[in-house]
Amino acid sequence: xxxxxxxxxxxxxxxxxxxxxxxxxxxxxxxxxxxxxxxxxxxxxxxxxxxxxxxxxxxxxxxxxxxxxxxxxxxxxxxxxxxxxxxxxxxxxxxxx
Amino acid sequence: xxxxxxxxxxxxxxxxxxxxxxxxxxxxxxxxxxxxxxxxxxxxxxxxxxxxxxxxxxxxxxxxxxxxxxxxxxxxxxxxxxxxxxxxxxxxxxxxxxxxxxxxxxxxxxxxxxxxxxxxxxxxxxxxxxxxxxxxxxxxxxxxxxxxxxxxxxxxxxxxxxxxxxxxxxxxxxxxxxxxxxxxxxxxxxxxxxxxxxxxxxxxxxxxxxxxxxxxxxxxxxxxxxxxxxxxxxxxxx
Numbered sequence: 001x002x003x004x005x006x007x008x009x010x011x012x013x014x015x016x017x018x019x020x021x022x023x024x025x026x027x028x029x030x031x032x033x034x035x036x037x038x039x040x041x042x043x044x045x046x047x048x049x050x051x052x053x054x055x056x057x058x059x060x061x062x063x064x065x066x067x068x069x070x071x072x073x074x075x076x077x078x079x080x081x082x083x084x085x086x087x088x089x090x091x092x093x094x095x096x097x
Numbered sequence: 098x099x100x101x102x103x104x105x106x107x108x109x110x111x112x113x114x115x116x117x118x119x120x121x122x123x124x125x126x127x128x129x130x131x132x133x134x135x136x137x138x139x140x141x142x143x144x145x146x147x148x149x150x151x152x153x154x155x156x157x158x159x160x161x162x163x164x165x166x167x168x169x170x171x172x173x174x175x176x177x178x179x180x181x182x183x184x185x186x187x188x189x190x191x192x193x194x195x196x197x198x199x200x201x202x203x204x205x206x207x208x209x210x211x212x213x214x215x216x217x218x219x220x221x222x223x224x225x226x227x228x229x230x231x232x233x234x235x236x237x238x239x240x241x242x243x244x245x246x247x248x249x250x251x252x253x254x255x256x257x258x259x260x261x262x263x264x265x266x267x268x269x270x271x272x273x274x275x276x277x278x279x280x281x282x283x284x285x286x287x288x289x290x291x292x293x294x295x296x297x298x299x300x301x302x303x304x305x306x307x308x309x310x311x312x313x314x315x316x317x318x319x320x321x322x323x324x325x326x327x328x329x330x331x332x333x334x335x
Contacts, residue, residue: 058190091156
């Protein structure tokens with residue numbers, strides 16, 4: 001908790017805010033460049049970096065002393081991965097035969 | 098264990114030098130904060146699965162009807178979508194500043210940032226409303242009056258199948274609509290926080306509502322961070 005009370009955390013917040021705005025501009029720019037199949041991968045990678053920045057620094061996961069919080073986040077992502085991964089392993093391979 | 102023993106020892110004196118913000122079933126303010134925060138995190142985990150189902154449906158249909166998804170995505174207004182992304186990112190900054198202000202006891206900074214968050218949230222919904230209006234005017238809303246006459250990106254001679262495009266727009270309206278509903282709920286929460294902050298209810302010792310309200314707002318921002326590229330930026334390059 002004490003980590004939030006310093007003015008250095010204000011600088012961090014502004015830096016993350018700028019990074020998020022740059023990421024938004026970057027994803028719009030990248031969508032206009034023909035990268036073949038990699039367009040979707042680049043868009044998702046940028047979105048994931050932005051989401052991670054929000055979670056770590058704005059939602060304070062990074063300096064949370066509560067390990068249970070991390071457990072909840074990891075289990076939510078784990079079950080999301082099962083949902084998307086298993087479904088896609090079916091649909092994406094149906095045309096293989 | 099030492100904590101619970103300490104609490105048991107203190108029980109007879111309960112009610113004397115007692116922090117009014119500390120509910121009696123918690124041993125100390127830190128434990129109360131952690132419990133509230135953990136509850137919000139569990140709620141957000143269920144929200145991940147809630148939106149996850151929609152993202153899953155989106156992925157399946159995007160895989161099946163990619164050409165039409167590209168054609169339909171191109172009819173969305175990227176400028177408005179990108180502006181709204183920036184608006185939400187700015188609102189996330191004001192939220193985190195509000196949480197910091199609450200934790201350091203700066204009341205006017207807290208009130209100001211909560212008010213700014215509300216304004217940015219309303220701007221987001223206003224822009225979303227303009228976009229929805231455009232889609233209604235273009236008959237791109239799924240239903241009996243749906244009309245879609247566009248070519249597939251990269252293939253000017255091929256017309257997109259309107260039925261497949263309709264699935265894109267159904268997902269577009271459900272996903273952005275559910276997100277907008279979360280924004281409306283968030284605005285309600287922040288209005289309540291603003292009133293409490295104005296009354297001076299939050300102190301460096303007691304500011305949990307601001308903190309967990311902030312967690313909710315950031316989560317809604319994260320959902321939009323994914324919705325923007327997935328809906329607006331499919332197959333855009335020339």
